[in-house]
Amino acid sequence: MRKIIMLIIICLTIYFGQGMLNMEASTVSMQEQMVVVHSGDTLWNIAARWTDDNEDVREVLYRIQQKNKLSGKAFLQPGQRLIVPIKANNEMLAVR
Secondary structure, eight states, rough: OOOHHHHHHHHHHHHHHHOOOOOOOOOEEEEEEEEEEETTOOHHHHHTTOOOTTTTTTHHHHHHHHHHHOOOOOOOTOOEEEEEEEOOHHHHHOOO
C-alpha cells in the first residue's frame, strides 16, 4: 500500500512540476513612460490610466511602486515625476 501511495505522489509531483516548467516567461516587452504628478493624482488613478485592457490595475500599481521605490503609503507631490512601466503598445502611447 505504501508503494502505491508513493507512486501516486511521485506521479502527481511530476505532473504538476511539468506544468510549472512549461509556463513560459512573459514575452511582453515593457516601456517606461515618464509621468508628472498633478494635484489630486493618486497612484491608483495614474495606474488606471496606463492599465491595458488585459491586465489588472493592481499589476500596474505594483510596477510603479517597484520602479519608483515607493511604499504603499507614499504621498505624491504635484510636480513629482514617476516612471510608469507599461506594456509596449503603440496605441496606448498615442492615447495617453
